Amino acid sequence: MQMREKKLRDLQKIAETVKKLAVPGMKPKALIAAVKEHHPDASKKEIAQAAFLSVILSAEFEPEDTQALHDIAVDMRDSSEH
Numbered sequence: 678m679q680m681r682e683k684k685l686r687d688l689q690k691i692a693e694t695v696k697k698l699a700v701p702g703m704k705p706k707a708l709i710a711a712v713k714e715h716h717p718d719a720s721k722k723e724i725a726q727a728a729f730l731s732v733i734l735s736a737e738f739e740p741e742d743t744q745a746l747h748d749i750a751v752d753m754r755d756s757s758e759h
Contacts, residue, residue, distance in 0.1 A: 691716050691727035696735060699728070701745040705753040725753040 691712065698711045712724050719727075728750035735746060 687719075688723065688727050688730055691719055691723060692731040692734065695724065695728045695749075696731045696746065699731075699746055699749050701748075703749055705749065705756045708749055708753065721753070725750065728753050 694712050694715045695708065698715075699708055708728075709721055709724055712727075713719060716724075728746065732746045732750055
């Protein structure tokens with residue numbers, strides 16, 4: 678259980694970074710590189726998961742940011758599958 682909690686805390690930290698760094702029109706590779714500067718051990722998959730977490734957390738409180746975050750998260754997911 679402690680491992681899951683640590684992973685969730687780490688994912689939340691990455692999600693906060695994603696939210697701070699993401700801007701509309703940003704390419705997934707640019708966001709991944711920017712996030713890796715703050716979280717060098719994060720994988721592309723973890724960054725994509727954090728991007729979706731950021732969308733979920735911001736949807737209720739900051740709906741204007743949600744679409745841009747969602748678009749970036751989807752682009753990241755799609756680019757990490759290839």
